[in-house]
Amino acid sequence: xxxxxxxxxxxxxxxxxxxxxxxxxxxxxxxxxxxxxxxxxxxxxxxxxxxxxxxxxxxxxxxxxxxxxx
Numbered sequence: 500x501x502x503x504x505x506x507x508x509x510x511x512x513x514x515x516x517x518x519x520x521x522x523x524x525x526x527x528x529x530x531x532x533x534x535x536x537x538x539x540x541x542x543x544x545x546x547x548x549x550x551x552x553x554x555x556x557x558x559x560x561x562x563x564x565x566x567x568x569x
Contacts, residue, residue, distance in 0.1 A: 500540070501540045501541060501542060501548075502542070503542050503546050503548070504542065504546045505523065505546075506523040507520055507521065507522050507523060508520070508521040509521075509530060509540060509548065511534075511537045511538055511540060511550075513534075513535075513536060513537060513538060515532075516532060516533060516534050516535060516537075517529050517530075517531060517532040517533075517534065517537075518530045518531040518532075518534065518537060518540070518550065530559075531550070531557075531559065534550065534552045534557075535552055535553055536551075536552055536553045537550050537551070537552045538551070539551035545561070546561045547559065547560055547561070
């Protein structure tokens with residue numbers, strides 16, 4: 500799990516192949532789905548979320564776009 504710059508909590512759920520987002524006011528939503536092994540997550544200083552899924556790293560920008568890393 501990790502926090503973004505706005506205080507939102509992101510939790511990987513490998514059992515459901517998803518990442519959940521909890522806002523600072525307690526609202527829960529599915530941030531991403533279709534991931535197989537998304538245990539490692541980190542934000543950079545621009546609030547981009549990087550997620551390791553198996554041997555692939557995905558980048559989620561603050562507007563929630565997903566790009567496949569190299």
